[in-house]
Amino acid sequence: MPVNASLTFIGAARQVTGSCYLLKMNQQQFLLDCGMVQGADQVREWHKFRFPFKPKDIDAVILSHAHIDHSGLLPLLVAKGFGGNIYCTPGTAELLPVLLKDSVNLYLKDLEWQNRKAARAGKKIYEPVMSLQDAERVSDLVQVLGYNKRAFPLQGVELEFADAGHILGSAIVQLWLKGKQAMKKLVFSGDLGNPATVLLPAPTEVDQADIVLMESTYGNRNHQPLDNTIEEFATALEQAYNDGGNVFIPAFALGRSQEILYYLALLHRQGRLKQRLVFLDSPMAISITRIYSEYLHRLEQSDLDKIGYKKGMTLEQLLPMLKVSETVEDSMAINRVTHGAIIIAGSGMCNGGRIVHHLKHNLWKNTNHLIFVGFQARGTLGRRLVDGEKRVKIFGQDTVVKAKLHTIGGFSAHAGQTELVRWATAIGGAPEFYLVHGEPEAQQVLQEVLAEAGIQAQIPEQGQQILF
The missing domain is CATH 3.60.15.10 (Ribonuclease Z/Hydroxyacylglutathione hydrolase-like)
Structure with a gap:
């Protein structure tokens, strides 16, 4: 009834x-x-x-x-x-x-x-x-x-x-x-x-x-197996390091940014992370990462063991090359780093946030790499880049796409x-x-x-x- x-x-x-x-x-x-x-x-x-x-x-x-x-x-x-x-x-x-x-x-x-x-x-x-x-x-x-x-x-x-x-x-x-x-x-x-x-x-x-x-x-x-995804991620990071440029990762502040930091900590622990600087360039992602840190001891212990986590450890101890960019000035200063850095910035679909400013300054350089680690909805700048557009408008200016693009779906x-x-x-x-x-x-x-x-x-x- x-x-x-x-x-x-x-x-x-x-x-x-x-x-x-x-x-x-x-x-x-x-x-x-x-x-x-x-x-x-x-x-x-x-x-x-x-x-x-x-x-x-x-x-x-x-x-x-x-x-x-x-x-x-x-x-x-x-x-x-x-x-x-x-x-x-x-x-x-x-x-x-x-x-x-x-x-x-x-x-x-x-x-x-x-x-x-x-x-x-x-x-x-x-x-x-x-x-x-x-x-x-x-x-x-x-x-x-x-x-x-x-x-x-x-x-x-x-x-x-x-x-x-x-x-x-x-x-x-x-x-x-x-x-x-x-x-x-x-x-x-x-x-x-x-x-x-x-x-x-x-x-x-x-x-x-x-x-x-x-x-x-x-x-x-379906997503590819996680081990394959991690290898694909590690390969892209190594290629970017060898090309002499930086890596830009548009990442959703909630969830994806924390996962990417985890995988970077894992690669660091394995001795496979060549980049010596990792910037978390999103005030919201920084705040959320601190909330996640408070919950770490309640999360999956088997995953924490892989990065050497012990109760009370901070993220900076697990990933010592991590730098948080709280202010606009901090974010702008990243542009002075020309190689050997990984920049994680919002928004995840490139429809706002600090990542758009980084793309304006870096998308046209062929030594840089852009790694997409999340879903890109129709109508977003991220989707247009993933779909292969060679020229895009950023802040009203035509920008040529010369950076190497990687789409890694297994992190979903x-x-x-x-x-x-x-x-x-x-x-x-x-x-x-x-x-x-x-x-x-x-x-x-x-x-x-x-x-x-x-x-x-x-x-x-x-x-x-x-x-x-």
Whole structure:
């Protein structure tokens, strides 16, 4: 029997980013995630964006994890009138203020720059749609719930988080929706982790569900074995050293930057890292790395043993050539280092942050190497570079691409096709499956593979609603 509930696919439907799903039940409305669509001009996107619901009518938000494409709209939601509870894990609660403050700061700085440019041209200037205070108010609304604990966020709704193994604090959302005469279990995978990823466990298997929203980012392929990935990474670093240039790694501040530091520490311990300088050039990544450092003793011990970690050790002890670039001046000074350095800088898709400045100064030099270690969404500078464009615009200037490019997909913190199918087929109860968080090509391939395994999955459109 139905429970008289509905779910509307607001975002991350036939696209990777912008996770947001609206649930209605018992005259209540709540969201699963509230994330940004990444890849376009963020100022323009912020100002033209309209929620397809009234934020003040939303009673709660349930957050799978802290990545901006899952959480980044929360400050705007608050600015537009939302005042309910936000449920997330302890790890997410620690990371969320760092990411949201950085995101809003970038928006405000970009808006100021665009307004100055518009004023000089006699064009309209715009007031900000949100403030840093809105980002701070998000933290005031957070309700922390540990893994495998039950909460009752709304009438007729039970919530439990399970470890998704994607980043620190990432969760699989399990909801029991109770109507007057029936109950349905809805499972939202969030982002499922790659079991080969260091420091974190494999995603938790779910025993039963009626409805499953499952991510499909890598639904059309598997990642190469991790040992092969590490060798590919080491080879690229050695080639860059021999070419006499620097290595630039656009890395997501949360998750990927910490993994890359781990692998550099591993290569250093093995005596295979020739570069004598490693710069972490992202204030947000620096802050998040410090949070990860506080959790190190709780992470996978077998991975920590490989880099010689002992309780109480700092990252600088594990990777002594590491330098953190806190200020803009620190970042600019990196340009004086012409060879023998590795620069890890955000953003991961090259659609903002300090990496764009480094590309402006270094992409045209054939001695340099650019290593992509994460997914590049359509519309981003990173995707255009990966797709082989030989000239790109950076800060409005044509820039020739002469640096050597490497794309290393095996570091992905997302489950590959085989892991997605394994996780899906372990769920009992013959649930209805809906594929989210993927580009159409990847979703269609995964849909076919799941069908061979006996699961008939649907690929919802943005705005589509289902009733149950």
